[in-house]
Amino acid sequence: MNFLEERIVNDGLIKEGNVLKVDSFLNHQMDINLFDMMGEEFLRRFEGKGINKILTIEASGIGIACVVAKHFNVPVVFAKKSKSINIDGDMYIAEVESFTHKTKNQVIVSKKFLGPDDHVLIIDDFLANGCALQGLISIVNQAEGTVEGIGIAIEKGFQSGGQIIRNLGYQLESLAIVESMDCETGNIVFRSQE
Amino acid sequence: MNFLEERIVNDGLIKEGNVLKVDSFLNHQMDINLFDMMGEEFLRRFEGKGINKILTIEASGIGIACVVAKHFNVPVVFAKKSKSINIDGDMYIAEVESFTHKTKNQVIVSKKFLGPDDHVLIIDDFLANGCALQGLISIVNQAEGTVEGIGIAIEKGFQSGGQIIRNLGYQLESLAIVESMDCETGNIVFRSQE
Numbered sequence: 001m002n003f004l005e006e007r008i009v010n011d012g013l014i015k016e017g018n019v020l021k022v023d024s025f026l027n028h029q030m031d032i033n034l035f036d037m038m039g040e041e042f043l044r045r046f047e048g049k050g051i052n053k054i055l056t057i058e059a060s061g062i063g064i065a066c067v068v069a070k071h072f073n074v075p076v077v078f079a080k081k082s083k084s085i086n087i088d089g090d091m092y093i094a095e096v097e098s099f100t101h102k103t104k105n106q107v108i109v110s111k112k113f114l115g116p117d118d119h120v121l122i123i124d125d126f127l128a129n130g131c132a133l134q135g136l137i138s139i140v141n142q143a144e145g146t147v148e149g150i151g152i153a154i155e156k157g158f159q160s161g162g163q164i165i166r167n168l169g170y171q172l173e174s175l176a177i178v179e180s181m182d183c184e185t186g187n188i189v190f191r192s193q194e
Numbered sequence: 195m196n197f198l199e200e201r202i203v204n205d206g207l208i209k210e211g212n213v214l215k216v217d218s219f220l221n222h223q224m225d226i227n228l229f230d231m232m233g234e235e236f237l238r239r240f241e242g243k244g245i246n247k248i249l250t251i252e253a254s255g256i257g258i259a260c261v262v263a264k265h266f267n268v269p270v271v272f273a274k275k276s277k278s279i280n281i282d283g284d285m286y287i288a289e290v291e292s293f294t295h296k297t298k299n300q301v302i303v304s305k306k307f308l309g310p311d312d313h314v315l316i317i318d319d320f321l322a323n324g325c326a327l328q329g330l331i332s333i334v335n336q337a338e339g340t341v342e343g344i345g346i347a348i349e350k351g352f353q354s355g356g357q358i359i360r361n362l363g364y365q366l367e368s369l370a371i372v373e374s375m376d377c378e379t380g381n382i383v384f385r386s387q388e
Contacts, residue, residue: 023304023306023307024306024307025269028271028272028274028303028304028307029269029270029271029304029306029307030260030263030269030270030271030272031269032260032263032264032267032268032269032270033267035260036264058252058253059252059253059256059272059274062253062256062257062260063256063257063259063260063270063272065257066224066226066229066256066257066260066261067260067261067264069224069226070226070230070261070264073226073227074226075219075223075224075225075226076223076224076226076257077222077223077224078222078224078253078257080222080253109222110217110222110223112217112218112223113217113218113222113223
């Protein structure tokens, strides 16, 4: 097990309905030293990609993205989520619909901060169905930038989001991929990344 | 002028209605090296306060808080904003009403992550009327923790939020305090902090 898998086993809580609570260190309270180790690992996995910008989405992606960005020495742009349709011509907007929840959301980034010269690393805390991630990729494509890679903290490997993104040919690196978990026994199985 | 005031003069945009746009480096695109300098400066200003936790609020406070937290070597907790009233007993909730906009919002933190032993530094990007900040202070008080200080990037000194917080006796440190700005000339005046 790597450092993040160990932390999930120690401090994560498995709830009914395949919910994994990691709010004590990842997405409510945030362990900055852990984020730092994640930054080091992402730098290793995306070395030589010429990344010059990190893109994430509010809210819980922002903390990880900012600490990771220190390792790459690049700025971060965070996309905003909105339910509104108040479209301003200065914005890239991706409309994403959740297959599971049937809700529509907009992912929005100002045109000022993404363009054809950008080599983008997308960072987020969770990947399940990949709805938000699809919106972020769409926005980089609208900007005619390049998605050089996608770095995720925890991927739910039993949902389809990760597979779809890998099928599309992107380098998707998830530091922990949960294959299955059992809220009765507390047992959690990770996909091998050796 | 300090480093942040200089950056505001160089890259900030003054818009009608006393709006200061700093989205190219502070709250949409984020300059992590700048945040790092802010962390260094906050560490100097809050030295010896025994801070063991940083509290901020989504979304744009999170990035600054996480980079600042590296300097203090403490975890970050971010409060969630909500318009809903779906109250869960495990949450601290502060109801805050904007004097200006007459809107009501809730600021929410899980009880697991704040308690009587916490010596809290509150971090946010902007202080104007101080609505969000009042909610964060209320939450630390509900938790019976101690607000050791408040670190803000940019304070609008011509609005009342900062004065109220200082009147209440808190150590409020804003790295740049805008006294006035003029969208016609682009001129901006900062309060002296010598």
